[in-house]
Amino acid sequence: MSKRVHEGGCQCGAVRFKTTGEPARAIACHCRTCKQRTGAAYGIGVYFREENVEILQGELKTFEFHSSESGRWLRNEFCTVCGSTVSWTLEMRPGVRGISGGNFDDPHWFGITAHIWTESARPDICYPDSIDVHEKALPVP
Template structure:
C-alpha cells in the first residue's frame, strides 16, 4: 500500500490520511459486525492510532464487547459512514474501515475471525487462517496474518 493512505466518508465531510504502514487486515464474521455493516462481515485495517490524521466532524458511539472491552466507533457526523474504531484495551491501535480508502485495490483480509457465524455461502482461501471466535491475544491474529502474507 502506498503511504500515506488517503480516504474519506461517502459525503466527503470527513477525510483522513494514514502516515505509517498498516499492520494487517482482518475480516470479522461476528453478529455485531454483520449488524453494524448490514452485510456479511466487516473488514478492519489495523493501524497505529498516532498515524491517523482526520479532518471533519465525527460522532463516537461505544459498545461493550462479549469480552468486556469497550469499543468506540467514529462515524461521519453528516453521512454516518463509519471511519474507524478503537478498543479501550489497546488504544494505540485503530481499526480503520478499509472500504473508505481512496484506493481499495490492495485491501485483502489476511485473517478471518468469528467464522462460527460466517455466512455458509462464503468460500475462503484454503491457506488463510480462520479463527472460530476471537483469540484472547491480539498477537495471534497478527501472526496468522503474517503467515498468510509470507505465503501469498
C-alpha cells in the same frame, strides 16, 4: 516503501483521513457487531498505530458500546452527515485505531491477513486457502 500514504473518507466526503505506512493487520470480521455496523456479511478492519492515522477534515461522532463477549468497550467513529463508520478504537488494543477498509479511496491496497469470528459467518462464505481463519477472536499472543 514503509512510508506509503493512503487516503480515504466517508460516503459523503465530509470526513477525510490519511494513514501512513503499513497496517499492523487487516482483518475480516464476521461477528454480529460488525454485521450490524456495516449491514454487510462482514466488516474489514485495517489496524494502525494511532499516530499513523490522521483525520484531515470533518466531524466524527462516537458510539460506545460493550462487547457482549468480553464486556470491554468499543468506540465506533462515524460521519455526522452520512453515518458511514470511518474508524474505531478498542479497549482491548490501546494505541491502535481500526479503519473501515471499504472507506479507503483504493479499498484494495492492503491484503486481508485473517478472517475471524467465522463461527457466525454466513454459510455461503468461502475462504482463500492462503488465509488464516479463526472461529473466534485472534489468539492473544
